[in-house]
Amino acid sequence: MPDQVRVRVPATSANLGPGFDTFGLALTLYDDLVVTPAGSGVTVEVTGSGEGEVPLDESHLVVRSIRAGLEALGVPVPGFTLRCENRIPHGRGLGSSSAAIVGGLAAAYGLAGVPVDRDRIVVLANEIEGHPDNVAAAALGGFTIAWTEGDVGRAIRLDPVDGLAAVAYVPDNRVLTKEARGLLPGVVSHIDASANAGKAALLVAAMTTRPELLLIATEDRLHQEYREPAMPESLALVHKLRGSGLAAIVSGAGPTVAVLGRPDETSAPAGKAAGQPAFFRGTPDAPDGWTRYDLGIDPVGVQVWSMESG
Structure with missing residues (x-):
């Protein structure tokens, strides 16, 4: 397991008008996460959006997502410290919860020392979030089209026009x-x-x-x-x-x-x-x-x- 994992995850805009629960767009506004394995238990520090509002324990959405990702990968769950520098406004329609979920799942891949499987992250994130539009754009970047097959989240990424x-x-x-x-x-x-x-x-x-x-x-x-x-x-x-x-x-x-x-x-x-x-x-x-x-x-x-x- 590495000594530290750093994650950067973008804000997203979903729907884009007519594409309800389907279209997503990744934007150049980011949350940064730093995860450091540390014995047992969890310590959480948050600066920026959500500071003083979100929980600082096992119920924190990033923590829950890290643990879900490690469980899916079959990796023992360590204790760790988590530092979140949040720039994505909370509760405003820019995908802050999706960024937390995708960021936590991606951190799990980093902790496990295996390459990030973005399609699998979409599947896992959809299970947590309940709809795949924002999580798809956060995981894949660019312009995304998401759907579900049964309860399974799927997505494809398209290159947006130059200069969008x-x-x-x-x-x-x-x-x-x-x-x-x-x-x-x-x-x-x-x-x-x-x-x-x-x-x-x-x-x-x-x-x-x-x-x-x-x-x-x-x-x-x-x-x-x-x-x-x-x-x-x-x-x-x-x-x-x-x-x-x-x-x-x-x-x-x-x-x-x-x-x-x-x-x-x-x-x-x-x-x-x-x-x-x-x-x-x-x-x-x-x-x-x-x-x-x-x-x-x-x-x-x-x-x-x-x-x-x-």
């Missing part, structure tokens, strides 16, 4: 995924289902080869509007941004709003910093009470480094 970028508008308030899902109807119309199927298919082309179609391809009729009671400010921002021609979506279960585009496709309005790419300059500043993140697309997903003494 995202602006994430993150509000101060949180929305629980369970609350957001609870607002969804049990039945939708055939017309809405058909419209989303067509837009989801179109979005695959828009994300990989035809970014000029992102605005029309990110239209959704299955989940975003139903969630408005839980996040009215988010839906208002989505409508405002889309009305100005930007491909805005609710990121995951919200309340973060994301805008997708390429840096070279949007002209820059007056007053924006000339050093920024045009896409970022072509998007508005964050409203009061929101934080803006200008992000690229992470190409590789979770990364693991095992350190040996000497």
Whole structure:
């Protein structure tokens, strides 16, 4: 077993409009984990998002995921110290729980001293998370399409079009995924289902080869509007941004709003910093009470480094 394992895992945006529980996108915003084997028991230290809020014992999601990964690999479970430097906002629709799960499972591979099996991580992470969209993007990077075969999570990774970028508008308030899902109807119309199927298919082309179609391809009729009671400010921002021609979506279960585009496709309005790419300059500043993140697309997903003494 190595002396130390370091893990970096990206934030993710899921759904991307019409691809409910299916599409995922890995973003250049990261949580870093450091796991050091240490006798028995567990010590957890958290800085950044979740500091002072998340448990610091065996119930911590990363700890549970490390233990699940080691059990799946048939490796004895050691005691260890875990340090988490969290940059992904919690409860905002940027995949913080998926990052914790995928990061913990990847750390288990590092502790076991075996190469990371990303497809197996998707399977194991889906068992913990309950849906594979965010965990697939965190594990594989890039643009992912996820599905389940029975209860087994599966995913494929596609290369997004060169230069694809995202602006994430993150509000101060949180929305629980369970609350957001609870607002969804049990039945939708055939017309809405058909419209989303067509837009989801179109979005695959828009994300990989035809970014000029992102605005029309990110239209959704299955989940975003139903969630408005839980996040009215988010839906208002989505409508405002889309009305100005930007491909805005609710990121995951919200309340973060994301805008997708390429840096070279949007002209820059007056007053924006000339050093920024045009896409970022072509998007508005964050409203009061929101934080803006200008992000690229992470190409590789979770990364693991095992350190040996000497």
